[in-house]
Amino acid sequence: MIKKLKQLLSRYGKGRSAKSIHLAISQSFIALLFIFVDFVFSKQLTVANFGFFKEVFFILNLGIPLATFGIPEGYKYFIAKEKDYSFYFKNLTCVLFLIAAGILGFIGLLHLLHVANFIDLKQYFGVSFLFPLPLFFFILNQSLRYTYINLDTTALLTRLSAYGAVLSAILIFAITFSLAELTTYAVLLPVVIYSGIFGFPVLFYYIKAPVQPSKASFEWASVKKMLKYGFPLYLATFAGLLSVYLDKLIVSLFENEATFAIFAVGAFEIPLFAMLSAAFSQQIFPSMVSSIDKGNYDEAQGLWLQTTKKVSMITYPFIVICMFFADDIIYFMYSSAYEDSIILFKTYLLIALFRNNSYGILLTAKGETKIITIVSVSILGINLISSLVLYYFYGIPGIIYGSLISTLFMWSFYLNKEKMFGAYFREIIMNKTLIVLTILVLLFYFL
Template sequence: MENKSSNTQQVFWVLIGSISAFAFSILSSMLLSRYFNKQDYGTYKQIMYVYSSLTIIFTLGLPRAFSYFLPKIDKGEARDVIDKINWILMALGLIMSLFFFFGAGYIGKLLKNESLILPLKYFSLVPFFMLPSLGLEGIMSTYRQTKFLALYNTLTKVFMLLCVVVPVIYFKGTILSAIIGFTLSSFLCFITSLYFKNRPVKGIRKIKSRYSYKDILAYTLPLMGASLWGVLINSADQFFISRYFGNEIFADFANGSLELPFVGMIIVSTATVLSPVFVKQVHEKGDDAKQEVLKLWRSVLSKTVKIIYPLVIFCFCFADVIMVLLYGEKYHTSGIYFQIKLIVNFFTVITYAPLLFAINGQKFYYNVHMYGAIILIVLEYLVIKLFNSPYLVTATSVLCQIGRIAFMMSYIAKYFKIPLKDLFPYKLVLEIIIPSAIIIFLSKYLFESILQLNLIFTIISSGVVYLIFFGIWTKLRGIDYFSIIQPLLIRIKK
């Protein structure tokens, strides 16, 4: 097994790629939301919503197969497995593209937006190019080459910025121009991903793997079932708000209804690196791996709590300011959706899926998603009928997500044979949340209400004060942040 320092460095590279990708994505959204009116921007976001939802269905859980199978085999067999999964993804991409082209009319009617139909037809080539590009993170994390994953993520977002945003801004393009640009960028992503996917096994003689197409699908199909329910979960509030409140309110919702991006980056980065580590440990040691896995779990959890909680509290306090700075004054109400969504980030401090899959918890994972989806849809429909509030729809989604997380954590606690409460560092959580909240709300009140600074100076000044006083607090309480960055400093010295 790679040492802990190596794991931290691998997470760092994945995180760097995620940050750069997010920077280009948010820049694209900022520019497009200012260039398009709310109705056109809402339509563009609906297309992205349809695509992201259906991608989960059509990929059959295959992107996760790389990090499950590759740690168990040598590179010769790995080359065969990579080719097999890529061919399946390419076939699924073709099917999805045909679905988009011929089903555009039905999708437009379902979302009550006829202006979706033509852009969706133009968009139909995107799945054929993008589905085979998925799963690169599993390959690169298995072979400890996540710096190339960072490079790939950055390149793909540069492609999108150049192909989508630049033509729209400088050539006064329309939604169709943006979609055509998106298709071109997806082709560039496809070519780039094929190169990087084969890089770790380049020059290795291909050997027929012990894992057949049947074995691969046997692993991924249960994940696909969970993914089907996951689509309903992820798209329920988007569907209800899009259908019952119109595309202008959907535009407000789309910009604000997101968990803190940096949280997702950190969680996904750790999951990407730890997934093959968990698989290898459990595969080689069985039950004897429990103590080592639990130690690693607690270490990762403590580090992510230290990083994530101060960020979440800061963004919760300045949610409305952040939305205005990013998207403009007309998206001020997006801050309400942002605040509601941020609540769930207190519970998503570590991803449970990699460990669940490593200990064969796929069936439980499926059941939680199935019952969770049914409960969520029923509750959100009742909220629509009884209260007719898009904010309550979003709040319902958050509460249900917290419930699903609790069930997943209970399964993991059972695996470790410890009480659920012992999975979490409660003392550390309280030592971060309480002083963070006090410092940031007092500093906001000082700069916004008393000194009445403008938005930019308020958030910068509050951030500086927050950083100074929270740093002093952590020093007094002995909360160690140096251990998080120490492996990176060692790497730099080398």
Template sequence: MRSRLSTYFGGLRGGRAGEAAWVGVSKGVSMCLSLFIAMALSRLMTPDDYGTYLQLLYVYGTLLVVFSLGLPGCYSYFLARVKSAGEGRGVVTKLTRLCVGMGGVFALSLFLLSDQLASLLGNAALGPGLRVFSVVPLAMMPAVGVEGIMVTCRRSRQLACYVCLSRLATLLCVVVTAWASGGDTGCVTVAFVAASVVSGAVGLWLSYSPFRGVTAVAGGLSYGEVMRFAMPVFYAGIYSFIISSSSQFFVSRYFGAGDFAVFSNGFREMPLAVIVTSAVGSVLLPELSRLALTDRDECIGVWCRSVYKSASVVWPVAVFCIVYAPEIMVTLFGEGYRCGSVLFRLASLICLVWIVPFFPLMTALGLSRNFAKVHLMTAILLVALDCLAVSFFPSLTMIAAIAVTTRLGGILLLFRSVSRHTEAALWRRLPLRDLARLLVASGTSCVAGKGLIAITGITDAPTALVAALAVAVMMYMVVGRWLGLEFRPLRGGEVPDNKIV
């Protein structure tokens, strides 16, 4: 398994393999610990209290997109173009000042508008919690650029340690508090805030660690230049968040806290997909930013070659999640959340398409405005369809299906936008034949595991899941070898034949 991941990350781009690996580790641990928190709180809190806690995180995440102004992406983009450590420290200082100011505005808005936000979501219990939660942006906003800084400065190992320890501290604070307080939402919120304050302080210190002992040098980067880059990213971030959170809003507003808990646990992308896309995106942004200045064709080639490498890791797990969604939901969250399996299947469909982010490629090619426009169109369509759904077809499944359909449509529009503006048919450069073989191998192996469960009559969800996983892994190795799948890095201009024959 270790050699497989090393080969995967090694094929991304020479010299960046270790960075991608450590970013992947940090994302993976963060996602797993977040999942453990959800599993624990689902059992320690009532559905209504747990739903209220999730609504707190939802409101914070929504406003974070607005008040961050696209600044987190600026760190990687501008640091990749500086010529000295002094200029790098100057860039970090300038961006951090902006983040501190926006964090103050964010915290004040969250505190003053807490009751109005609670009324908007139809849950009066949110008001006091949001006022306590207003401390979080003050603590976390100054450290939002730590990932971009550490990846660009090739210190992803330290980033991984920071992320793992901060998420572990959050898990311990939140879960222990929930157990000790009997699942009280207020106590759990205070515990989360305390962990965030410590995490933010350490993150800010870590942001300056690559430049310790270096004097800041004015490199000519102005606030106007930062805003010219950040605003299209900011708009795209808002539209993207509308796309990802519109469904949650309508469920929270019209279905209640209990159904919101079911929807939040069920309609979530599998952690591995988020880990891979986030890790690849973090590494590709500074790399493509450099390449776009000298070789746009190679810039596109690097992105396309990353598609197969990501799919070879994500697709087998995505297909497994689709086939065994009921067993996964019961094992993770309990029998009461079995109904969320349909939602989990729909969310896993996105992972079959969204395997490499478009943001690094389109940003490097100067297509940030096009990226934002596509997300705007997708967001408008999604909100309109959600309004119709809650009025005429009030169903969690319908809400999830609309979200998946519009998301897939947006991905197709992004493909078309890049192809049109670069005069290169993007899909022709993808290894379609190898992708088809990969999908066949994944599907066949999972069906074999399903057959074993049917024959043996296993009914216990965890046992069935373990047995199916063992069979699926063995069958995948056999079928993959028979189909000629070979996990190897694609270098230079080497791209597999794109004909599905």
């Protein structure tokens, strides 16, 4: 059996789809670890305490990408364009150390204000000095993944990711078995877990990195290049993250921790969908940059459509299954205490229908990042207004309806901008298999 599997991987391992699947698998390790964390700690902690646990992850997920100023995106673009991996990675790492030092200084200032009784850091006092650690590991993880993708070594990336996932799982098991003694470190635990999940793979990525260390000195000109390209994407990321986490932000402001926990459980997109979309888009990004540089824009559009169809064929059946078994998934993953999360979870599955590719990747590959910033800010505004209005009339579910509306606006804008509505309609919407799957999703949602 193992011999046959190796033969299949050898036969198809050079195809673009196989490489994308490798990326999806390597990313799924992280998603599965976070699912496992939810599965374990939702059963061992009270609803309120679990809500606080999720709040720390919420702060890290929202704060980390906002502290990078778009440098990783600039790195991703220029290694695809210029192929000078070690030089750009060295500059990226130097800037990352500077950012971490700046954050430490800011946290130190907050602690001084706490001591002077101007603010109250509560449980975050002291422990927040560790926040640069998950930042450092997250960005290194992301950037090294970009390097392996551009070097076309996705099989090696998958294997190294598996090694890191094993060490992360051991860490989570160790914390689980010692949870009774560690409850006084409620803030520290999610920080350590987050750092481990992203940090352990970094050790293997760095040791096995198939590039030689750069002997060139740090160069501000290269950093400026990465910033010039990446900063508009950073602003777009800022707006995009606020849009993604806007629902949780509204609930955290207007509801208690127990309600936040229930909402956070329901407002949960199955990581597989985002992982597959990200994996396939990351895989085709270097090819799209190359095609556009050569003036073959139709080729880049065709590649995007082909990839969107492939991802849809994988994710839509999973959405149908998750929609049908939504009750069982929530009860198994969490408990009957989170029954109110089911309708929220099913509504988020509707949003997953649009997680079949990166819709701004064509503009990114063309270097038109300012447009993405404008779009992201506009979508944030639409999300904010629609979520607050619908929250007022329909309560918690209205917030998710607002997210769905803003997603539809985003989808329609990018297709219209690229003049791809017709091609998308023919290739994706009118595909017989996808039509049947979409009908089943809607049917199970309203049942």
